[in-house]
Amino acid sequence: MTKTEKIEYFDSVAAERKKWKKRWAYYQKELEKYLRFLIPPGSSVLEVGCGTGELLAGLDTGRGVGIDISPRMIDAAGKNYPHLEFQVGDLENLQVKEKFDYVVLDETIGYVEDIQLAFTELQKVCGPETRLIVVYYNYLWEPVLKFAERMSLRMKRPLKHWLPLDDISNLLYLSEFEVIKKGYRFLLPVYVPFISVLFNKFLANMPFFWKLSVNEVLIARPVERRKSPDEVTCSVIVPCRNEKGNIEQAVSRIPDMGAHTEIIFVEGHSQDGTLAECERVKDKYASRDITVLVQDGKGKGDAVRKGFSQAKNDVLMILDADLTVPPEDLPKFFDAIARGKGEFINGSRLVYQMEKQAMRFLNLLGNKFFSRAFTYLLEQRIRDTLCGTKVLWREDYNKIIAGREYFGDFDPFGDFDLLFGAAKLNLKIVEIPIKYRDRTYGTTQISRFRHGLLLLRMTFFAMWKIKFI
Numbered sequence: 001m002t003k004t005e006k007i008e009y010f011d012s013v014a015a016e017r018k019k020w021k022k023r024w025a026y027y028q029k030e031l032e033k034y035l036r037f038l039i040p041p042g043s044s045v046l047e048v049g050c051g052t053g054e055l056l057a058g059l060d061t062g063r064g065v066g067i068d069i070s071p072r073m074i075d076a077a078g079k080n081y082p083h084l085e086f087q088v089g090d091l092e093n094l095q096v097k098e099k100f101d102y103v104v105l106d107e108t109i110g111y112v113e114d115i116q117l118a119f120t121e122l123q124k125v126c127g128p129e130t131r132l133i134v135v136y137y138n139y140l141w142e143p144v145l146k147f148a149e150r151m152s153l154r155m156k157r158p159l160k161h162w163l164p165l166d167d168i169s170n171l172l173y174l175s176e177f178e179v180i181k182k183g184y185r186f187l188l189p190v191y192v193p194f195i196s197v198l199f200n201k202f203l204a205n206m207p208f209f210w211k212l213s214v215n216e217v218l219i220a221r222p223v224e225r226r227k228s229p230d231e232v233t234c235s236v237i238v239p240c241r242n243e244k245g246n247i248e249q250a251v252s253r254i255p256d257m258g259a260h261t262e263i264i265f266v267e268g269h270s271q272d273g274t275l276a277e278c279e280r281v282k283d284k285y286a287s288r289d290i291t292v293l294v295q296d297g298k299g300k301g302d303a304v305r306k307g308f309s310q311a312k313n314d315v316l317m318i319l320d321a322d323l324t325v326p327p328e329d330l331p332k333f334f335d336a337i338a339r340g341k342g343e344f345i346n347g348s349r350l351v352y353q354m355e356k357q358a359m360r361f362l363n364l365l366g367n368k369f370f371s372r373a374f375t376y377l378l379e380q381r382i383r384d385t386l387c388g389t390k391v392l393w394r395e396d397y398n399k400i401i402a403g404r405e406y407f408g409d410f411d412p413f414g415d416f417d418l419l420f421g422a423a424k425l426n427l428k429i430v431e432i433p434i435k436y437r438d439r440t441y442g443t444t445q446i447s448r449f450r451h452g453l454l455l456l457r458m459t460f461f462a463m464w465k466i467k468f469i
Contacts, residue, residue, distance in 0.1 A: 001158050003069070003090075006111060009158055010051075010070035017052050017073070020155040026191035030200065031135070031215075032058035034185060035104065037469050038133060038219070038426065040403050043101040046125055048091050049108030053077030056084060056104075067096065091118045099127040106135040109168070110160030119175035128226045128340070129395075131426050132177060134218040138184060139164055141214050165216050177220040180428050181379045184213035201468050219426045221343075226393065229338035232258040233314045235394075236330065237307030239300050240321035241268030244277045250319065251285050253327040257334040262289040262313060265321075266303040269294070300388075301414030308397055316397055318414075320388035325349075329434050333391040342430025343396060344422040346382065347389035349436035370455060377462050378423040383431055386455075390418055392427070399425055407465055416458050423466060 001009070021028055032055060039045060042062035050056050050066030051073050057064075057080070067089035068074050077086040089095060091105075091112050103125055112118045122132060137145065139162040148154040163171075169179045187204040188196050203209045234257045238250055247265070254263055265278045275294065282290040293310060295303040308316055315337055319327060325347055333345045374382040400421030407424075411417040422429060 003113065006158055007069050007071075010068070011072040013155060014052065014070060014072035014076050017076075017155070018054075021052075021054050024154070024189070026196070027186065027189040027214075028054065028058075030186060031055065031106070034217075034469070035059055035133065037424075038131075039102050039104075040399065040425070044098075045102045045104060046096070046098075046100040047104045047106070048089075048094075048122075049105060049111070050074075050077060050086065053081045053084060053086060055106055057081045063100075065096070065098070065100070067091070067094075092121060094121045094124050096125050098125065100125050100130060103130060103132045104135070105133070107137070109134065109136060109163070111158065115161065115163075115168075116171050116174050119172055119177060123176060123222060126222045126224075128222060128224045130222060131180075132172075132218075132220045132222075134168060134172075134216075134220070135185075136163065136168065136216045138212075138214055138216050140212065165218065168216070168218055172218065172220050176223045178223050178428065179218055179220045180426050181217075181219045183217055183379060184210040185215040185217055187213045189214045205467050221426075221428060223340070225338075225340040227314065227338070229335070230259065232334075232338045233260040233262075233312075234258050234317060234334055235262045235264060235307075235311035235313040235315070236317045236319055237264045237266060237304060237311065238319050238321050239266050239268065239295075239303035239307065240270070240274055240278070241303075242270045242272045242274060243321035244270070244272045244274045246321050246323050247274065247277045248281045248284075249323060250321060250327060251281050251288065251290065253323075254319070255328065255331055257331055258315070258338060260289070260313060262291065262311070264291045264293065264307045264310060266293045266295050266307040268298070268300075268303055299413070301411050301417060304414040308394075311394060314394055315391060316394050317391045318389055324436055325387065325389045325434050329432070330389075332432050332434075333389065336430055336432060337391055337393065343393060343427040344418070344429045345391040346384065346419075346429060346431045347387035347434045348384040348431040349387050349434060370459065373459050374419070374462075377459070377467050378419065378429070380423065380429045381431070382419070382429065385419065386413075386415055387434070388415070389432075389434065390415065392418065392422065396422070396425065396427055407461075411458065416455075416462070420462055420466065 036059060039059055041060040044063040045059055045061045047056045047066045050068050053066050056066045064084040066077055066086045069090055071088050074086045074088050103122060109115050142162050149156045165182050172179055186200050188199040204213050236254055267275045267278055278292040282292055293306055295306050304318055336342055336345050370385045371383050374385050407420055
């Protein structure tokens with residue numbers, strides 16, 4: 001079918017599209033719900049292949065633009081949803097010059113003649129922070145959907161490409177996109193009381209069953225740096241409670257990174273003179289940009305939030321004051337984020353051989369368990385959830401703050417608040433192996449059993465908030 005014939009076809013069905021949308025209302029509602037989870041409220045969204053605009057209208061957009069090759073579809077969309085903007089346009093020859101936070105393609109790639117060209121054209125509307133969401137049908141469902149069309153249970157569609165996830169991923173790679181997540185959604189696209197919830201909320205998220213789902217979903221980002229690495233500035237936040245013996249070492253060992261490096265100590269009501277030591281070291285190293293703060297509440301999470309709120313620079317880093325992660329390793333983290341290798345850089349203590357007393361056996365077992373659990377939950381490989389060294393862009397942290405209401409104030413450590421927030425924003429998570437050292441001053445402030453139970457509770461919390469939505 002030529003492009004002209006496709007336009008004529010979609011023009012011919014524009015009037016009846018709304019009727020078919022209503023017939024498949026359950027599926028449409030569930031898809032909108034999932035996309036609202038992926039796309040934060042107030043984001044700018046471009047939907048390519050928007051049809052009559054129902055999906056775009058179901059999202060909480062700050063600015064919503066829809067494009068379709070069918071003039072009649074666009075005319076109907078404009079009349080139904082005047083608060084949104086709709087344009088006649090061709091994915092293989094985009095004329096839009098604006099950049100968007102999110103670009104959504106639902107079914108669209110099945111109808112274009114050259115998918116690689118189409119993906120390359122999308123670079124015109126993408127910035128470094130843009131997320132591309134591709135929703136398509138699982139090719140295993142082709143006979144079922146074709147049968148539904150023949151039985152008039154589903155609107156007839158032109159002949160389309162049927163592509164597995166790996167083929168779509170490869171085409172995105174060839175078009176300068178990097179796939180962050182890929183998976184499946186919706187095991188049962190029709191509503192059956194109780195059964196639909198069981199299938200779509202639980203079974204569809206289980207190994208084996210998920211590959212039988214109706215939809216394939218890929219989330220990708222453009223391969224593009226946000227800034228030149230030599231222009232990026234850096235803030236290192238050092239939460240410290242009863243760490244007097246490590247403060248001067250931290251300052252002397254933290255390297256200068258990028259265009260400028262600031263060090264922010266956040267003192268946590270210590271009993272060993274840590275606050276006075278921070279002030280002494282600040283005066284001694286007057287040539288360095290050092291700030292000393294006292295946290296308002298308790299816990300590392302509270303200290304990290306206060307330090308981040310006062311940071312002035314592009315990249316935010318956390319360095320635990322126990323120095324079990326060597327400060328000399330921080331440039332590896334900076335280099336990874338500045339060069340665009342990832343957007344959330346997490347340390348991993350579970351790659352290299354540790355010093356004998358660096359991590360107790362039960363702690364090691366717990367970390368390995370949470371590694372498996374969070375790789376499943378966040379759909380990106382996470383080897384070490386509890387390494388204190390985490391690095392992200394300040395602008396992404398501000399987005400995590402804006403979406404924090406979704407998870408609530410649940411995490412006294414701060415690690416999971418950042419990990420969950422990064423996963424929900426679909427940031428590219430990358431791990432840097434570090435050599436975990438013995439503590440040379442003070443004692444650990446982690447209780448294996450009390451904090452282990454808390455972490456287990458947060459794992460189940462994440463399962464409900466991220467996986468079983």
